[in-house]
Amino acid sequence: MRILHTADWHLGQMLNGWSREHEHRAFFDALLGVLISEAVDVLLVAGDVFDGINPSGDTQRLLYSTLARFVKARPGLQIILIAGNHDPAQRLEAPEAVLRELGVHVVGTLHRNAKGVDMDRHLVPLRDKQGTLKAHLLAVPFLRQADLPGLTLSAENGVEPAIIAAARRLHADMTDAALARAGGLPVMAMGHLTCTGALESEGAERRIMIGGEHAVPPDIFPESLAYVALGHLHRPQSLDGGRVRYSGSPFPLSATEIPYDHGVTLLDLDEGLIPHHITLPRPIAILRFPEAGAAPLQEVDAALAALNLDPEVPCDAQPFVYITLTADRPATLLLAEAEALIERNPVRLAGLSIARTELATPTAPPPSLAETSPEELFLIAFRQAHALEPDSRHIAAFRDAFSEV
Incomplete structure (x- = not known):
């Protein structure tokens, strides 16, 4: 099974009043080429699909027509999208009933039921082209303060800030629930946040603050997770030996990003989910x-x-x-x-x-x-x-x- 990790598309972005649609269309052409040439089974989009909370009709049509194009060109392709801090979370989820029929799974908000987090919504089974279950993906959208359980205003036992402790507890609980369902198969996760130790970009990334904290340590993701696909930071980079990775944005979204090696990250389940960066051509200088x-x-x-x-x-x-x-x-x-x-x-x-x-x-x-x-x-x-x-x-x-x- 082959998995392609992407993030931070920022559809609808304007640069000094200029539309980026031409670049996005060129990026999608290149992305489709990778999906076909690398025989990709699963496409991950780790948040910030849109650039703002009120995307235009044309921008939304570009997204949904592109998803349909990908599935048509690569039958059996699974696509999983989560909302980032830029996205209109509920609007992103709205067409999910239709999208699921195409093999597209969308998670915009954290869903709960009487037992806690609704794992039927957040744990996505991943299948190869023969339909064989190979792994699971824990899809965690951008988290807001209300999503974090048991949040207090003080640090837990004076060890770490309350926000980080609450985020750690949420990811641990969700991972435990996922492993209990996985039946021994690998479990990966996808999220949208800033990890300490990662390099940030000025000009396009917002410092998303929750309770005074804007970053969490990468070890909030339990070691039992085989791979963590992250979005939010636009520079392609790996943490924790490559187990936690940002795929980066598809092309420069600000002046800071001009030197970046933009592209996507390819993973092969049979080869141990070692991330392999694929550079994509820059649509415009x-x-x-x-x-x-x-x-x-x-x-x-x-x-x-x-x-x-x-x-x-x-x-x-x-x-x-x-x-x-x-x-x-x-x-x-x-x-x-x-x-x-x-x-x-x-x-x-x-x-x-x-x-x-x-x-x-x-x-x-x-x-x-x-x-x-x-x-x-x-x-x-x-x-x-x-x-x-x-x-x-x-x-x-x-x-x-x-x-x-």
């Missing part, structure tokens, strides 16, 4: 000028020209660019020139920032009004705002304005 620090506008202009980009490329296939400029002239002028530069090139602006030079901390107190003049105050304010000396145009404009007061 995402560039940063300069690669580090800041640069004058002229250097960025030359770097864009050196790319020799095709001016006829469709807008939704144009590269994204992040630009950080040196503040060598007033920000208003620099921004206007940067916008004109972007318009001349077949690129889409993902982010634009200006790096101002840090001013030295004044050693003397500021002068009193009796000791200075309006023009001197203007000069001080200009330097503080732009980290530059005003030129003759700015001084002349100030004098013209002051003469009318």
Whole structure:
């Protein structure tokens, strides 16, 4: 049995007002190729299927048409999705009765019954293409404070914070219940949270706080779990010797993620569930000028020209660019020139920032009004705002304005 672990699709994401749909469609094409070429039996999606709690109709259609496409191309494929902190959990679950007929299992919220957690909803039997039961998956969606049993406001015996202790207890209880049903077959788990020791990304991941805690140790997942497929952190990475793993996002969702080796994680039950990273092609180039620090506008202009980009490329296939400029002239002028530069090139602006030079901390107190003049105050304010000396145009404009007061 072969299992493919993915996460953090973030369907519907916008980057500086630009849609990512073109990239998502390209990602799904590549993902389908992996499902077929690697003869995958189970596809896991570890949360943040959508980017927001109110996905558009087009975004939802993209998801459900893609799931149907996968099942049609790979008959017998099982797909299990859980909700992440970005997802509308109940909306994600709403079509589950229909999706189950396609072999798609969705868990958006933690379900309970009179006996505790409803294991009929959370423990998913995994079968190979012959229909033989091979393993079980414990599907745990993004947990909220109300989901954690016996939560108190103090640490358990002073050992660890109450939130972590409650999360540990919940995962232990669910694992025990799963093992009791598994009949000796391997049990895996899927979740959506932050583990301590993992590397986070700035710009797209939210620090999800519950009771003052945003991360839990990976050992809240009992050792009896053969593999833990996680979502939320966008950098592909393994913890606990590879037993606990983030597959990462399908392509960069922020500037921080540009260097990441985005892809999916393949597991083979017959080979001990050792994670194997499969790099996927990046649908669109995402560039940063300069690669580090800041640069004058002229250097960025030359770097864009050196790319020799095709001016006829469709807008939704144009590269994204992040630009950080040196503040060598007033920000208003620099921004206007940067916008004109972007318009001349077949690129889409993902982010634009200006790096101002840090001013030295004044050693003397500021002068009193009796000791200075309006023009001197203007000069001080200009330097503080732009980290530059005003030129003759700015001084002349100030004098013209002051003469009318």
